[in-house]
Structure formats: C-alpha cells, structure tokens
Amino acid sequence: MKATCWMGKQNVEVREVPEPQILNQSDAIVRITSTAICGSDLHLYNGFVQPMMKGDVLGHEFMGEVVEVGRRVHKLKVGDRVVVPFTIACGNCWQCRHDNWSLCENSNPNGALAEKALGHAGSGAFGYSHLTGGFAGGQAEFVRVPFADVGPLKIENELSDEQVLFLSDILPTGYMGAEMCDIRPGDTVAVWGCGPVGLFAIMSAYLLGAERVIAIDRFEYRLAMARKCRAETVNYETVDSVSETLIEMTGGRGPDACIEAVGLEAHGHGLEYLYDRSKQAVGLETDRPIALREAITACRNGGTISVIGVYGGLVDKFPLGTIMNRSLTIRSGQCHVHRYMRPLLERIQNGEIDPTMVITHRMPLSDAAKGYEIFLNKTDNCEKVVLHA
Amino acid sequence: MLHVIKSVTVNRPRQEVYEFWRDLEHLPTFMIHLEAVTTSGDRRSHWVVKAPGGLVEWDAEMIDDRAGEIISWQSLEGSDVPNGGSVQFTDAPADRGTEVHVDLHYDPPVGSAGATVAKLFGEEPGQQLRDDLRRFKQVMETGEVVRSDGSLEGAGQGMSKQRVAQPPDVEVRR
Numbered sequence: 001m002k003a004t005c006w007m008g009k010q011n012v013e014v015r016e017v018p019e020p021q022i023l024n025q026s027d028a029i030v031r032i033t034s035t036a037i038c039g040s041d042l043h044l045y046n047g048f049v050q051p052m053m054k055g056d057v058l059g060h061e062f063m064g065e066v067v068e069v070g071r072r073v074h075k076l077k078v079g080d081r082v083v084v085p086f087t088i089a090c091g092n093c094w095q096c097r098h099d100n101w102s103l104c105e106n107s108n109p110n111g112a113l114a115e116k117a118l119g120h121a122g123s124g125a126f127g128y129s130h131l132t133g134g135f136a137g138g139q140a141e142f143v144r145v146p147f148a149d150v151g152p153l154k155i156e157n158e159l160s161d162e163q164v165l166f167l168s169d170i171l172p173t174g175y176m177g178a179e180m181c182d183i184r185p186g187d188t189v190a191v192w193g194c195g196p197v198g199l200f201a202i203m204s205a206y207l208l209g210a211e212r213v214i215a216i217d218r219f220e221y222r223l224a225m226a227r228k229c230r231a232e233t234v235n236y237e238t239v240d241s242v243s244e245t246l247i248e249m250t251g252g253r254g255p256d257a258c259i260e261a262v263g264l265e266a267h268g269h270g271l272e273y274l275y276d277r278s279k280q281a282v283g284l285e286t287d288r289p290i291a292l293r294e295a296i297t298a299c300r301n302g303g304t305i306s307v308i309g310v311y312g313g314l315v316d317k318f319p320l321g322t323i324m325n326r327s328l329t330i331r332s333g334q335c336h337v338h339r340y341m342r343p344l345l346e347r348i349q350n351g352e353i354d355p356t357m358v359i360t361h362r363m364p365l366s367d368a369a370k371g372y373e374i375f376l377n378k379t380d381n382c383e384k385v386v387l388h389a
Numbered sequence: 390m391l392h393v394i395k396s397v398t399v400n401r402p403r404q405e406v407y408e409f410w411r412d413l414e415h416l417p418t419f420m421i422h423l424e425a426v427t428t429s430g431d432r433r434s435h436w437v438v439k440a441p442g443g444l445v446e447w448d449a450e451m452i453d454d455r456a457g458e459i460i461s462w463q464s465l466e467g468s469d470v471p472n473g474g475s476v477q478f479t480d481a482p483a484d485r486g487t488e489v490h491v492d493l494h495y496d497p498p499v500g501s502a503g504a505t506v507a508k509l510f511g512e513e514p515g516q517q518l519r520d521d522l523r524r525f526k527q528v529m530e531t532g533e534v535v536r537s538d539g540s541l542e543g544a545g546q547g548m549s550k551q552r553v554a555q556p557p558d559v560e561v562r563r
Contacts (some may be wrong), residue, residue: 003555020556023536053539056554072532092530094400095484105525109540112520113548124537134539134554144556146535306392 003057003140004368009047010376012058012369020136020144028148030082034161035062035139037371037385038086038169039195040263040310045372046130047287048264049312051082051113051130059139060086061168064162064389066152067142073245075149076239082152084145085337087167088124088135091150093263102334107146108133117313122334139368141389147157153341162386166196166355172260173342174200177308178208180331188212190246190255190298191231192291194222196358196384197308198261202229205259214249216242216291218267221381228357237269238248243298254300262291263309272317279316296322296330307332361385392494393515397522399529400486404457406529407478411460419524421542422517434462438470445469471496489525491518517552518563520545536561 003017020029038061043049063083066076076082089096089104096104107124108114114121114131124146127137136143145152155164174197181189189205191198194217205213206229215226216234223233232249239245247254264287267273276288295305296319305328323330347353360383363371371385399406409415413434417423423443431521432451436442447468453461453475461475472495479488523544524534534543538554541561546552 018556018558021561023541023561024533026531026533043516051548051551053551055539090527090531092467093526094398097400106531106535108468109535109537109544109546110551111523111544114518124535130539130548130551130554133537134551136538136554136556144538146530146537165397280519 001141003136004059004365005054006044006052006056007054007056007209009121010045011370012045013365014368015055017055017057017136017140019142022068022148023144026081026295027070027145028066028073028076028145028152029068030062030064030084030138030143030145030152031067032062032064032138032141032143032357032365032389033081034064034165035059035365035387035389036165036168037061037139037171037368037375037387039375040128041196041372042376043263043305043310043312044267045264045376047060047132049310052291053130055271056127056129056134057136057140058127059143060128060135061165061166061170062126062138062143063155063165063168064143066148069148073148075181076097076152076154080152081155083155083164083167083341084126084138084143085151085153085167085172086125086128087151087334087337088126088146089338090147090207096150097158099336101336110134125334139365139387141365151338153345155345157349159348160356161388162356162359164345164355165386166358167337167341167344168350169335169337170196170358171200171344171353171355172337173197173308173335174202175204175340175344176308176333176335177201177259177261178204178210180306180333181208181259181304183208183210183257185209186211186248187256188214188250189257189259190214190216190295191226191259191261191296192216193263193309194219194226194233195261198259199225199229199358199383200353200355201259201261202226202231206230207352214255215247216294219313219318219378219381225358225383242294248296249279250300254298254303256300257304257306257336258295260292260295260305260309264288264311266290266292266309268294276316285316287311287315288326289315289318293319296328299326299328302327304329304331310334319380358384359386363387365389390494390496391514392492393518394490394492395515395518395522396488396490397526398481398488399526401529403478403480403487406487406489407457407460409529410476410478410525411454419528420521421524421534421545433465444477447472489522492521493518517545
C-alpha cells in the first residue's frame with residue numbers, strides 16, 4: 001500500500017509498504033478515506049520530536065472504513081465508518097477509567113523509552129515517534145487500530161468526512177484547551193497561534209461562555225480566519241510587546257485565561273527569540289517557549305495558562321517567579337480525545353461548530369510531500385491540508 | 390549475588406492478580422525470555438529460558454505461598470542459575486487495584502552458561518524486570534501483551550531492537 005514515510009529531516013516520501021495486519025486480537029484494520037497533516041507533524045518533519053527511524057509511517061488524524069477485526073472486537077464490524085482518536089487507549093487501566101485517555105498505562109509498548117525521557121510514560125499514539133510506541137500512522141491507505149472497541153467513533157449519519165475528520169485530534173485539542181480555562185462570565189481569553197488548533201480553541205472559548213477572545217499570530221491570513229471566528233486579533237510583528245498590548249486591551253487586568261496553541265517551535269522577534277533559536281540549534285534547550293513566556297507574563301493575577309502546544313523536553317528562562325507570586329495556574333496535556341468525541345460530534349450535528357472552515361488545501365495522498373512543504377512554509381495561505389486516499 | 394526490586398500497580402482485584410501469577414505456567418506469556426515453566430503438582434517447577442547461546446534450565450521450589458498475599462521460591466541444588474525471590478500482592482489505596490512487588494536475586498554463573506545469562510539479563514536486569522511487569526499489567530488489564538510495529542514482541546524492545554514503524558512484511562505469529 002501507499003504510505004507517507006519519514007525519511008529524515010524535512011524529507012517525507014509516499015512509498016510502497018506492507019499492508020497492516022492484526023497484531024492483537026482487539027485490533028481493527030481500517031481503510032483510510034481521509035487523513036490530514038497536523039501542525040504537530042511539522043515538529044516531526046523538522047526533526048524536533050524523536051526518536052524517529054527512517055521509514056516510519058506518519059499521520060495521526062484519519063478516518064475510514066473497517067475492513068478487518070480481531071477475535072476480541074465486538075462493537076465494530078467490517079463496513080463501519082469510523083473516526084479514530086490519535087491517542088491509543090486500552091479503556092481498562094486506572095487512567096482510562098478516570099477519563100484521562102492520553103495517559104493510558106497500557107498502550108505504549110515503548111514505555112521504558114518514555115520513562116527515561118519524561119519520568120513516566122504517556123499513552124501510545126499513531127505515527128508520532130517511537131517515544132509514543134512506534135505505531136505506524138494513518139497518512140496511508142490502511143492502518144492498524146489497536147483497542148478497536150475503545151477508541152474509534154462510529155459515524156452513522158450523512159456527515160461528510162471533512163465535517164468529522166478533525167474529531168480525531170485538532171477539534172478536541174482546541175476544545176480541551178478552552179475547557180482547561182474554566183471560563184466564567186465576563187472572561188477574556190487570549191489564544192496564541194491561529195493554526196487550526198488555535199481556531200478551534202477560539203470557537204470553543206465562545207461556546208464555553210467567553211466574553212471576548214483575542215488571538216495572536218503573525219500571518220495576516222490566519223488572523224483573518226480568527227476574526228471570522230469572532231476573535232479580536234493582534235499581529236505580534238506589529239507591536240512592541242504582546243503582553244503590554246493585551247494588558248491595555250483589557251483595562252490593565254490582562255486576559256483571564258491564556259491558551260498556548262503554538263508549542264516548541266514558536267517564533268518571535270528581538271533578542272529573546274534569537275537567544276532561544278541559538279540555544280535550540282546547538283541543543284542547549286530542546287524547546288523554544290516564546291509564546292508560553294508571553295502567555296504567562298500577560299495573564300491576569302490568579303488566571304490560568306492552558307498549554308496545548310506540543311513540548312518535548314526542556315525550556316530556558318521559565319518565569320516560575322511570575323507563576324508563584326501571581327497565583328497563576330498552568331494546565332496542560334495531550335488531548336484526552338476519547339472524552340470529547342461524542343459531545344463534539346453532537347455540536348457538529350447541531351451546527352454549533354463547522355470544522356470544515358479551517359481547510360484550505362485538499363490533495364491526494366500521493367501528494368503528501370507537497371502538502372508538508374506548503375504547510376511548513378505557509379505557502380498559498382495554507383491553514384490545513386486534507387489528504388484523500 | 391545480584392538483587393533486583395521492582396513493582397507495578399494492576400487495576401484488578403488482589404485475589405485475581407495472585408491467582409494468575411500462582412499458575413506459574415502463565416509466566417511465559419509476559420516474561421518474554423521464558424520459553425516454558427512446567428509445574429508438577431507439588432511445589433516444584435521446571436524453568437526453561439531461551440538465550441542467545443542456547444537454553445538455560447533449572448528446577449525451583451515454592452517455599453512460601455499464601456493466597457492473595459505472597460509467593461516465594463528458591464531454585465534447587467544444581468541449577469544453571471541459582472536464584473530465588475518473592476512476589477508480594479497488596480491492596481493499592483482506594484480504587485487503584487493491586488500493588489505487585491517483586492524481589493529477585495540470582496547468582497550469575499561462571500563458564501558458558503554465565504555468558505549466556507549475562508547476555509540475557511544485559512546490563513540492566515532491573516529494566517528487564519520492569520518491562521516484564523509492564524507486560525504483566527497489560528495481560529491482566531487488557532488480556533494480551535500490547536504490540537506495535539516498532540515493538541512487535543511487545544514492551545522491552547528498546548531503541549536498539551526497535552523496528553521501523555511500518556507494518557511488518559511477514560505474517561506475525563499470534
């Protein structure tokens with residue numbers, strides 16, 4: 001079958017690889033109908049998330065049709081149409097039973113690697129390095145889905161692939177980012193990053209009762225999309241200080257909550273950006289926390305910073321004193337996708353959310369390499385690439 | 390004498406966790422270096438381990454066995470690898486299931502069997518036991534050792550033995 005393979009830094013190729021088979025009796029094999037390139041795939045593409053091996057199949061946002069099930073699969077059958085969560089979860093461990101699916105204790109066979117890097121291991125995930133298990137991903141014609149009775153959400157109505165595909169990751173991730181803000185009446189929420197996750201965080205913040213949402217990015221076309229979602233916008237390249245701008249926009253208080261939807265390859269300007277860029281380049285710091293620092297500085301006293309951008313390791317100049325002295329709360333996590341799929345499917349059905357508004361590019365799977373390139377370079381106002389098998 | 394201690398929490402009732410372990414013939418399902426354990430009805434058992442240099446075997450005797458609490462054993466005279474240890478089962482707090490505490494000691498032998506055992510346990514016998522317990526938890530909580538493309542045999546493949554994250558090109562025995 002055809003699959004998108006990581007071949008090295010900024011090098012992906014669609015190659016012929018073997019078709020997947022049932023490896024555990026709770027597996028299903030899914031024929032992919034639609035898949036997408038995620039902003040977090042760019043961290044793999046740029047070589048920041050490791051360990052990767054040449055040939056690893058990428059892709060963790062996908063959906064399709066069940067073509068085979070293992071003996072212990074009872075809820076899914078051949079022919080079912082499913083969206084698959086990017087995190088893999090067993091459904092039986094203590095964390096799964098407590099609705100913390102991205103912390104599943106059983107789905108990462110490479111838990112030992114993750115423990116060395118992070119102290120404890122998180123769940124397995126599709127196509128996202130050997131640290132999350134070494135599972136082949138879904139930017140391919142077929143994929144093996146472990147714990148098929150637990151994760152995949154059956155779609156039994158007329159909704160199109162593009163309406164439901166993002167239930168696999170970015171819509172729940174943006175929603176969880178807003179939910180972690182514990183939004184109260186009158187709250188202003190600031191969102192760093194107007195990529196697809198940032199846009200879904202903006203929409204979700206309003207759904208959860210925010211009074212105002214302010215979005216921060218540097219690309220005018222992305223800021224325009226944020227305005228379509230009713231956000232006020234700040235282009236950080238046109239202001240001296242994002243924090244001061246936000247503080248002035250909120251009567252000197254600062255945003256009640258700040259969502260960081262950028263992650264470890266943040267951009268900025270000035271000396272601080274050059275500092276992080278150089279330290280990261282020589283390996284003295286693994287992650288560039290520029291947006292995160294701004295979010296912490298801008299947030300009002302006693303407010304919440306919700307971190308949904310991906311971080312992999314260590315950051316420098318982390319303003320812990322600000323957090324301590326101003327009673328800030330930091331909340332974070334890989335999305336517990338399983339928790340949000342059903343309620344968000346209902347919101348899509350009710351017309352409360354239109355996930356298709358983030359899509360700017362559609363192309364066949366065979367063009368995946370081109371998709372990565374234009375998404376990375378923001379060519380042609382690229383916001384989200386969907387690949388059709 | 391090498392001494393290793395590791396523990397894991399399993400989200401199943403204590404009696405059930407104990408009973409699964411108490412049937413020693415179950416052990417090769419999650420201890421991937423074990424070829425077979427055969428029990429003879431009394432407290433004796435015969436252990437066969439596959440290792441790069443061939444098979445290593447020994448007989449052991451259960452020296453303590455309290456239902457739902459503890460199993461301990463000691464290898465008999467003349468074993469390739471003199472060893473002993475215990476597995477203790479205790480209730481984890483509130484709804485957290487059962488804590489399994491393994492305490493294991495063994496004498497790395499000299500000669501060819503010694504080289505075989507050294508290869509088998511590697512430089513980090515603690516990591517091997519940790520991965521055995523990871524697979525034990527998977528079997529108890531999900532019914533199977535969880536496999537990925539990178540770790541076809543399940544946990545414990547490390548980066549050095551990791552496969553590429555692509556579907557395998559041969560049919561995998563299952």
